[in-house]
Amino acid sequence: MNWIYFADLAGCAVFAIAGTLLAFRKQMDGFGVIVLASATAIGGGTTRDLILDVPVFWVADPTYFAVIAGSALGTIVWLRFKAYIPVNRLLFADALGIAFFTVLGAEKALSNGVHPIIAVILGTMTAVFGGMIRDVLARDVPMVLKSELYATTCIAGGVLFVLLYPLHPGIAMVSAMLATLGLRLGAIRYHWSLTVFKEPPGY
Amino acid sequence: MNWIYFADLAGCAVFAIAGTLLAFRKQMDGFGVIVLASATAIGGGTTRDLILDVPVFWVADPTYFAVIAGSALGTIVWLRFKAYIPVNRLLFADALGIAFFTVLGAEKALSNGVHPIIAVILGTMTAVFGGMIRDVLARDVPMVLKSELYATTCIAGGVLFVLLYPLHPGIAMVSAMLATLGLRLGAIRYHWSLTVFKEPPGY
Amino acid sequence: MNWIYFADLAGCAVFAIAGTLLAFRKQMDGFGVIVLASATAIGGGTTRDLILDVPVFWVADPTYFAVIAGSALGTIVWLRFKAYIPVNRLLFADALGIAFFTVLGAEKALSNGVHPIIAVILGTMTAVFGGMIRDVLARDVPMVLKSELYATTCIAGGVLFVLLYPLHPGIAMVSAMLATLGLRLGAIRYHWSLTVFKEPPGY
Numbered sequence: 001m002n003w004i005y006f007a008d009l010a011g012c013a014v015f016a017i018a019g020t021l022l023a024f025r026k027q028m029d030g031f032g033v034i035v036l037a038s039a040t041a042i043g044g045g046t047t048r049d050l051i052l053d054v055p056v057f058w059v060a061d062p063t064y065f066a067v068i069a070g071s072a073l074g075t076i077v078w079l080r081f082k083a084y085i086p087v088n089r090l091l092f093a094d095a096l097g098i099a100f101f102t103v104l105g106a107e108k109a110l111s112n113g114v115h116p117i118i119a120v121i122l123g124t125m126t127a128v129f130g131g132m133i134r135d136v137l138a139r140d141v142p143m144v145l146k147s148e149l150y151a152t153t154c155i156a157g158g159v160l161f162v163l164l165y166p167l168h169p170g171i172a173m174v175s176a177m178l179a180t181l182g183l184r185l186g187a188i189r190y191h192w193s194l195t196v197f198k199e200p201p202g203y
Numbered sequence: 204m205n206w207i208y209f210a211d212l213a214g215c216a217v218f219a220i221a222g223t224l225l226a227f228r229k230q231m232d233g234f235g236v237i238v239l240a241s242a243t244a245i246g247g248g249t250t251r252d253l254i255l256d257v258p259v260f261w262v263a264d265p266t267y268f269a270v271i272a273g274s275a276l277g278t279i280v281w282l283r284f285k286a287y288i289p290v291n292r293l294l295f296a297d298a299l300g301i302a303f304f305t306v307l308g309a310e311k312a313l314s315n316g317v318h319p320i321i322a323v324i325l326g327t328m329t330a331v332f333g334g335m336i337r338d339v340l341a342r343d344v345p346m347v348l349k350s351e352l353y354a355t356t357c358i359a360g361g362v363l364f365v366l367l368y369p370l371h372p373g374i375a376m377v378s379a380m381l382a383t384l385g386l387r388l389g390a391i392r393y394h395w396s397l398t399v400f401k402e403p404p405g406y
Numbered sequence: 407m408n409w410i411y412f413a414d415l416a417g418c419a420v421f422a423i424a425g426t427l428l429a430f431r432k433q434m435d436g437f438g439v440i441v442l443a444s445a446t447a448i449g450g451g452t453t454r455d456l457i458l459d460v461p462v463f464w465v466a467d468p469t470y471f472a473v474i475a476g477s478a479l480g481t482i483v484w485l486r487f488k489a490y491i492p493v494n495r496l497l498f499a500d501a502l503g504i505a506f507f508t509v510l511g512a513e514k515a516l517s518n519g520v521h522p523i524i525a526v527i528l529g530t531m532t533a534v535f536g537g538m539i540r541d542v543l544a545r546d547v548p549m550v551l552k553s554e555l556y557a558t559t560c561i562a563g564g565v566l567f568v569l570l571y572p573l574h575p576g577i578a579m580v581s582a583m584l585a586t587l588g589l590r591l592g593a594i595r596y597h598w599s600l601t602v603f604k605e606p607p608g609y
Contacts, residue, residue, distance in 0.1 A: 031557040035538075046457065051249065051259050056457050062523040117265040132238075132340070137538070137548055142340055151234040254452065254462050320468040335441075335543070345543055354437040 004107075004173075007100045008057075009067050012041040014097035016071035019134050021085050024075075026138050036134050037072040038065070043130035048105050048122050052112050091188055099180035101127040102154040103173050106161050116165075120158035127154045149187035153180050207310075207376075210303045211260075212270050215244040217300035219274035222337050224288050227278075229341050239337050240275040241268070246333035251308050251325050255315050294391055302383035304330040305357040306376050309364050319368075323361035330357045352390035356383050410513075410579075413506045414463075415473050418447040420503035422477035425540050427491050430481075432544050442540050443478040444471070449536035454511050454528050458518050497594055505586035507533040508560040509579050512567050522571075526564035533560045555593035559586050 019040030023033040042058055049056045058064040079085075105126025109119035128151045135142040157180030164172035222243035226236040245261055252259045261267040282288075308329025312322035331354045338345040360383030367375035425446035429439040448464055455462045464470040485491075511532025515525035534557045541548040563586030570578035 031555075031561075035557070050253055050456055051262060053256075053258065053459075055459065059457060059520055059524055062521050065523060065527065114262055115265050117268060118262055121268065136339055136542055139342075139545075139547065141342065149234075151238070155234075253456055254465060256459075256461065317465055318468050320471060321465055324471065339542055342545075344545065352437075354441070358437075 004104060007177075008045075008104055009063065011097045011100035011104070012064055012067050013071040014093040015041040015101075015130055016068040017075050018090065018094055018097070018131070020072045020075040021079075021090065022134060022138050022140070024079055024085070033072055033076065034069075036138060037068050039137060040130045040134040041068050041071075043133040044101055044126040044128065045105070045130075047129045048108065048126045051122065051125075052109060052114070054108075054112060092185070095181055095184040095188070098127045098150075098154060098184060099157065099177045101130075102157045102180050103161050103176045106158045106176075107165075107169070107173060110162065110165060116162035119162055120155060123158040123161070124151055124154040127151070149183065153183040153187060156180070156183055207307060210380075211248075211307055212266065214300045214303035214307070215267055215270050216274040217296040218244040218304075218333055219271040220278050221293065221297055221300070221334070223275045223278040224282075224293065225337060225341050225343070227282055227288070236275055236279065237272075239341060240271050242340060243333045243337040244271050244274075246336040247304055247329040247331065248308070248333075250332045251311065251329045254325065254328075255312060255317070257311075257315060295388070298384055298387040298391070301330045301353075301357060301387060302360065302380045304333075305360045305383050306364050306379045309361045309379075310368075310372070310376060313365065313368060319365035322365050323358060326361040326364070327354055327357040330354070352386065356386040356390060359383070359386055410510060413583075414451075414510055415469065417503045417506035417510070418470055419473050419477040420499040421447040421507075421536055422474040423481050424496065424500055424503070424537070426478045426481040427485075427496065428540060428544050428546070430485055430491070439478055439482065440475075442544060443474055445543060446536045446540040447474050447477075449539040450507055450532040450534065451511065451536075453535045454514065454532045457528065457531075458515060458520070460514075460518060498591070501587055501590040501594070504533045504556075504560060504590060505563065505583045507536075508563045508586050509567050509582045512564045512582075513571075513575070513579060516568065516571060522568035525568050526561060529564040529567070530557055530560040533557070555589065559589040559593060562586070562589055 016037040019037035020033050022040075023036040026032070028036070042064065045057050102123045104123075106119045106123030108126075109122040110116070114122070132142045157176045160179050161172050161176035164175055219240040222240035223236050225243075226239045229235070231239070245267065248260050305326045307326075309322045309326030311329075312325040313319070317325070335345045360379045363382050364375050364379035367378055422443040425443035426439050428446075429442045432438070434442070448470065451463050508529045510529075512525045512529030514532075515528040516522070520528070538548045563582045566585050567578050567582035570581055
């Protein structure tokens, strides 16, 4: 299934752009850009592959790093000429990356024979770990811990995917990607959130 | 040996509660709770299993996540009604988790044929890495780097375990768990510490 | 090739000293020292071995921890008597560690049959990940994200190594180590940097 590979590369490109933009905001030099772009793009999938004990996806295929380097370079050129960050388009691209990575991660986990619940968890890890590592390195509050329904949408998309998977893998992937994307865009647009603590702690 | 499995689940429950309480203090939303609870509970064992190159313990058994989700939910309900953190009971529970995880980690390392010194190190990693990842994500100073004898007790418990192991595995586990628990509670009670630098650096 | 093993141990010793000095500056207690010294010394190689799916280098050989413990202890004794940090000698030692680890990491990757580009990336990870983990734990800005040509020298050294490797592995290792060392020392001495963003962001 060739389009899976392209969706994976597209997710890497989008996340590499997000990492480069954070490096720009934090005024880092050339290698800081590469580290943040790469950590965002491959951090999640690397963690997933290590835990599944399968070969790490980028070790046998330098294409991923070509895509990351190209995306980072393109972003740097853009910022030199424009010097502003198109926040809305960035949030949309990030939502697309999350939708791709959740479903691709869950699919890889399922086809390695793990329990559906574990597949949902590994899909979510694929989608959110890269950004989490990026935010830790750049000393930001991890977006995943603060933002509106950020990872909750991944869990919802992953659950939909493992439910539909027995019917038809391809339909399950496309539906779950669209559902994750829609939920995330809705959460951004309408500021949905999942508040669990009734009031701020009084100490 | 079924009680080992229950000790492992009990350790996860205790650490998931500790993670949830930190998420409460940091005013995080629903997924922040899940991330911090899970990172605390499974971070150490996951690192150990990756380094030993054995299957990661929770991948084949969704029970762990059921326990984590249950503990986090129970803690959230408790906080909604009580809205305070029982610090003393929490410290005791945390000490219990450390004692369990140190010994269970060292035992798993030994039964995979590593050198006793490495088994002590892996036992300590099992006990402290989860909390370390949690503190890094929540942007706290890692407790393990500051607190009274926090990990030193793990090393002591691990050493006792590998020394007694050749005599009788079961006795070694119980003695080392009790010793770790006792040392940690003593360190909390009497503020023991291990000062290595004579005076504060003057610059 | 015995000298490779000694270069590896020497790199660990140097990085363990760097970790201990950071623990001193942050006024940590005994275990904080051990954690920072170990993370710096073995963090990079552990990540490389996990990603290559080969046995983690220190699991079968307690010598590494003996070297780390000895280096940390020696540094503590030095600081008790002298109470100052010889910054210049430290930077030289760190540059030496980076040169060793880049080339040893790339060599291990190549001899496990990965693509030369991936070998350069894994060599760089071996050299910089330990310090990155140390800085994250100690809540410093990761040096790798800020410093003059820090990791860019690793990439240059790694590229030189994989280019010369087909001619003669031994000559490739020595040349690449010297080149990495020279570049890093030049970057420190003359404050070379790789600026990619034309001006500070205006928002």
